[in-house]
Amino acid sequence: MTCQRLKTLKLKAARRQDWCCYYCRMPMWDDDLDQFVIRYRLTRRLAQTLKCTAEHLTAQCEGGKDRADNIVAACLICNRRRHQTMKPKSPSDYQRHVQGRVRKGKWHPQGRIKAVFNAGGEWQENRP
Numbered sequence: 001m002t003c004q005r006l007k008t009l010k011l012k013a014a015r016r017q018d019w020c021c022y023y024c025r026m027p028m029w030d031d032d033l034d035q036f037v038i039r040y041r042l043t044r045r046l047a048q049t050l051k052c053t054a055e056h057l058t059a060q061c062e063g064g065k066d067r068a069d070n071i072v073a074a075c076l077i078c079n080r081r082r083h084q085t086m087k088p089k090s091p092s093d094y095q096r097h098v099q100g101r102v103r104k105g106k107w108h109p110q111g112r113i114k115a116v117f118n119a120g121g122e123w124q125e126n127r128p
């Protein structure tokens with residue numbers, strides 16, 4: 001297994017998900033941070049947290065494989081936090097947990113991210 005293969009799987013998953021995080025539904029970026037920052041008018045620091053990562057639905061340490069049906073695209077925050085707990089939640093439980101927190105504005109760093117996240121739970125692009 002090479003990193004390149006995992007990256008390909010990640011990009012495929014990201015396209016399938018319309019470049020929205022599997023858990024929090026926030027838009028993500030992969031290698032063009034500058035464009036993302038401009039598009040959503042975020043600070044670079046906030047935008048860093050929305051970097052697209054490959055997330056194993058079944059963790060590698062539990063036998064999860066680097067295969068298309070086990071890889072989804074998730075932002076850095078969701079990916080990190082899922083694996084920070086001793087006993088990670090199942091993907092669907094975690095998705096519910098994250099989306100509940102997002103609705104309360106208690107998931108991503110506050111401030112700019114909240115400002116571009118409207119009440120309906122959908123992102124709006126900032127148009128000039």
Ligand SMILES: [Zn+2]
Binds near residue numbers: 023026074077
């Ligand atoms: Zn996320």
